[in-house]
Amino acid sequence: MTSEGHTIPNYMSIFWWLLGLTIVEIGWAILPHHSKLVLGGGIVGMAIIKAVLVALYFMHLKFERKIMGILFASTLILGMILVSVGIGEQVLPRP
């Protein structure tokens, strides 16, 4: 490890995590659920964990300068606002 650089992460362990989460995700989708919220929440939660793993380790966001993280996160926040407003418009009662 240098002052500026970092050791190369163990990509295979990330791969096994991604594979394991995908298998759990499919299992979760197949299992009968009483609530759509439980089904959707579990699957979206696992998908987000997988996406974060890819971004942090494969795209090296964890080791990049902070500006990259801020740049990427800002678009995600804007996107979440967009989706939230859209869902709110559908779910909330209209005046």
Next chain:
Amino acid sequence: MEHAEAITFDPHHVEDETTTGIPHDKMGMWVFLCSEVMFFTGLIGSYIVLRFGSTWPDPKTVLNIWLTAGNTFILICSSVTMVKALEWIQRGDTRKMKLFMCLTLLGGSIFLGVQVFEYRHLLHEGFNPHVSLFGSTFYTMTGFHGFHVFCGVVCIAWCTGKAFLGKYTKEHHLGIETLGLYWHFVDLVWILLFAIVYLI
């Protein structure tokens, strides 16, 4: 940590001075990917809004989950081979870099082939873009993603060709790193699309 003592990876290595300290190619790719985040967020957001506001069939009754799960596995594998290609060129092993680039190209091509097979099968079954709202959103989202995969495969083929011509070295391999960012992003988007479109 695999070979942790043997090698270090410096993402801040800049061949030419830039105001950000990040190579222009890489910065450009990140800015492009940010615009892509907005693009796919728009698509996913529209899908969620439409789904909340109308009746929706269970995707598992229409789509072949197992086929797509296999395809997801292939795309994840291709992401791993891409990052391994970068790792090997950083170690200075061009032979292994070329091997992993070829494997990435193969993975991307298989993914596209399976998607075409899936589309043909679904269209044959009568599930087309104008049959329902689900059909429209399904083909729009997976179609745009497929187009991104296609562009990625073309770029990987180009870079693999350059690799065989000896254009990349331990010191100069920004092209592979930048292409890798794009390819991992395509993988990341698919992880979300697979969950939202196929599993819920």
